[in-house]
């Protein structure tokens with residue numbers, strides 16, 4: 001059976017890390033695409049020289065030509081600009097919307113059957129725009145944010161409870177931004193919901209609320225520390241988990257920015273909710289009942305996404 005093919009559109013901090021993770025896991029042959037000449041080619045060659053040491057057998061190619069993504073099974077999009085201190089994710093919209101138009105057209109022309117994972121910020125708007133520009137089926141285009149946000153939440157919770165990260169599950173909803181909704185009632189240690197753990201004296205509501213706030217601000221905390229860009233190791237790891245769910249038909253239940261067509265009372269937007277990802281792309285949207293507080297927070301998140309789409313349509317009349 002021929003190897004799978006993974007195309008990475010954007011060979012920057014996240015793109016290079018995606019390539020290394022995909023190669024180390026032998027997920028398939030890899031094409032690194034970028035508009036910057038030399039960067040994709042240099043990173044592909046450098047990564048290929050890891051192979052003898054790590055033992056992976058995949059082809060790595062760097063390219064500035066969309067024709068080289070032809071036939072990709074999975075495409076992960078990080079093309080665009082990243083935040084610097086003082087910038088919000090939404091500040092990136094004007095520049096990155098134009099990038100999504102070019103990327104969407106490149107995908108439509110060369111790899112229309114791919115499963116596309118968008119990472120570029122502002123994520124909830126960029127994944128929607130990428131789907132519009134590429135015209136791929138809605139269930140074959142998703143946004144990566146919830147896996148990262150829940151990974152951040154799970155890290156802080158495991159640290160708080162002094163338990164293995166493997167036994168901490170987290171549930172986040174909504175947009176990838178300050179309005180994201182970590183749902184503590186559905187977040188657990190080995191199936192024990194956080195409210196029960198608080199009653200058991202493992203933590204307090206105040207400490208958990210502080211962890212929720214730190215999770216919401218997780219991206220900005222790293223931008224403030226790095227100063228030259230934003231997080232890229234955990235975003236890349238999160239994107240690879242979604243790609244693997246598709247490539248291996250794992251039917252993972254993961255939080256992702258998916259197209260809603262009535263679920264959660266939302267129609268025509270991409271919003272972060274739990275979904276099942278397998279060989280059919282987004283195979284199912286998991287629609288849970290939300291308590292009043294979670295519903296209110298989710299509605300704030302949805303309204304923030306709607307405002308981003310209004311901004312997109314004001315910039316590009318074709319949307």
Ligand code: TXD
Nearest residue numbers: 010011012013014035036078079080081082119120121235
């Ligand atoms: O959870 C999430 N979704 C977020 C997403 C987590 C972290 C970072 N988030 C966003 O991902 C971030 O705000 C950026 O919008 C993207 C990529 O972040 P990265 O850190 O990888 O940015 P880099 O290192 O600047 O890389 C971007 C690359 C760079 O090499 C550019 O030359 C290239 O994108 N680029 C393009 N490639 C193809 N086509 C076009 N038009 C283009 N423009 C720039």
